[in-house]
Amino acid sequence: MVDAILARSKELKQALTDFVYDAEGELATAFEKFVAEKLAQSQSKESKHRDTIVDIFLTHGQVGTKTPLELFIESKPELSEDDRQLILNWKRSFSGLFAIQEILPDGFKLINWLTTKLYIVKPNDSETLEAMSRLKLGEMLVTRIAPVEDYWTVFSPYVQLGNLGKPKLAVAIGNFRQNYKSDLYGDAPELLEEAWKSVERYHQDFLDFFGTDQMTLSGYHLGKKIAEFQDFLTQRRMDEVGLDPNKSLAEMAQEAGVSDEELTEMAEAMGLDEESAAKMMQNKAAAKMVTPQIELPPDLKKAEEVTILAHPRWGQMLLTTYTQFEALLKAEDLQSVKGADKLVRKYLTDAEVNPFVWHRLTEQYPTQLETVLRSFLQRPDFDLKTDLDPLLQEHHKPLEPELPDIASVPLHLHNLFQEALAEVSKTKAKEKADKKPTKGFKRS
Numbered sequence: 001m002v003d004a005i006l007a008r009s010k011e012l013k014q015a016l017t018d019f020v021y022d023a024e025g026e027l028a029t030a031f032e033k034f035v036a037e038k039l040a041q042s043q044s045k046e047s048k049h050r051d052t053i054v055d056i057f058l059t060h061g062q063v064g065t066k067t068p069l070e071l072f073i074e075s076k077p078e079l080s081e082d083d084r085q086l087i088l089n090w091k092r093s094f095s096g097l098f099a100i101q102e103i104l105p106d107g108f109k110l111i112n113w114l115t116t117k118l119y120i121v122k123p124n125d126s127e128t129l130e131a132m133s134r135l136k137l138g139e140m141l142v143t144r145i146a147p148v149e150d151y152w153t154v155f156s157p158y159v160q161l162g163n164l165g166k167p168k169l170a171v172a173i174g175n176f177r178q179n180y181k182s183d184l185y186g187d188a189p190e191l192l193e194e195a196w197k198s199v200e201r202y203h204q205d206f207l208d209f210f211g212t213d214q215m216t217l218s219g220y221h222l223g224k225k226i227a228e229f230q231d232f233l234t235q236r237r238m239d240e241v242g243l244d245p246n247k248s249l250a251e252m253a254q255e256a257g258v259s260d261e262e263l264t265e266m267a268e269a270m271g272l273d274e275e276s277a278a279k280m281m282q283n284k285a286a287a288k289m290v291t292p293q294i295e296l297p298p299d300l301k302k303a304e305e306v307t308i309l310a311h312p313r314w315g316q317m318l319l320t321t322y323t324q325f326e327a328l329l330k331a332e333d334l335q336s337v338k339g340a341d342k343l344v345r346k347y348l349t350d351a352e353v354n355p356f357v358w359h360r361l362t363e364q365y366p367t368q369l370e371t372v373l374r375s376f377l378q379r380p381d382f383d384l385k386t387d388l389d390p391l392l393q394e395h396h397k398p399l400e401p402e403l404p405d406i407a408s409v410p411l412h413l414h415n416l417f418q419e420a421l422a423e424v425s426k427t428k429a430k431e432k433a434d435k436k437p438t439k440g441f442k443r444s
Helices: 004-021 026-041 047-060 068-075 081-092 126-132 166-179 189-210 219-240 249-256 260-270 274-282 322-330 340-349 355-364 366-377 384-394 411-435
Strands: 094-104 107-112 117-122 140-148 151-154 159-162 214-217 306-311 315-319
Touching: 004 047, 004 068, 004 081, 004 140, 026 047, 026 068, 047 068, 047 081, 047 140, 068 081, 081 140, 094 117, 094 166, 117 140, 140 166, 166 411, 189 219, 189 306, 189 315, 214 219, 219 306, 306 322, 306 355, 315 355, 322 340, 322 355, 322 366, 340 366, 355 366, 355 384, 366 384
Parallel strands: 117 151
Antiparallel strands: 094 107, 094 140, 107 117, 140 151, 140 159, 214 306, 306 315
């Protein structure tokens, strides 16, 4: 049996959804644009994912200075104060990767794997409750939940992932990050703030080490410099917490209150050297968030040249064609440049060429870039100052940065990824060993 307030939440959610789908004018335009952009940026094409994107717009979309929730309430003066408050509380709704911790008569106790926060969640109709009753302890779900009084309800279709081992769970987290970037820490603003601070701090570290926010190197040399940068970061973090280089590992472990064996195990699990692990044990505050290891992708290591552009919010962009694009902008005759249109199209459509890259080119080559875009778009009146951002939005490029991969992650997620990698490595090693041909005589 579903509580009256849950049943009412379902009715209001349906009314809100109908309101948005039936809308015209500015709301309809904002809705279509939001859904199209989110679908273009995600990997999933499933109908459940599209429905969830619609639900995200319902609660977090923007129509001028107002949200669809506010417009809906304004259009329904007959709503009670309780209804209005219930709807406005949906601003706190978020998507999460949940594990079932406890099965309740009318719902579940769920933990959001991304932030380790717990929720009592109840479906708002008997059909969903019956379908979810077949779920088992430990199973993983991707869904969106919204507050109802002192508990939460299932706000969007749920995707059942089953019981996942560490490697598959790590993949699931990666997929979630790709599909729901804005909800990565949707229920933990403190973690999101720390992650953004880490991006800005990383940018300053980058400037301190490289001395510039833009450079072009061969992939081989860039790989070597990044390895040196990683060492620089490790040493800087150790210096920040006052790690005494003259102390032995045994002394550091003793001060941290752990045995030598525990320190070694921790280092292996986290993919750190033992000194870094000791540093983290000494400073528990620093251990809440961990900076990911920097690794240049294999294709970039082999590239003839890679241009790296750094920004305190967008992070670091690695482009193998940036100097080619510069050469295109410097050419006196655009038509004489082989593959010019293909390169411009690539920069407009590739996700890796984000608005920051375009704005950097605008700063460096304003006149030339405007000329190139006028020619490519066949728009002689194209104005770089007023038309560039709308053009980038047309090609599904978000104008505001999303959290880059270099951002620090909560310690429990870092450990999970390290353990998942270790498991995958062991499995591959075993498979390789099993495939080795036997030597000597075969037994018949």
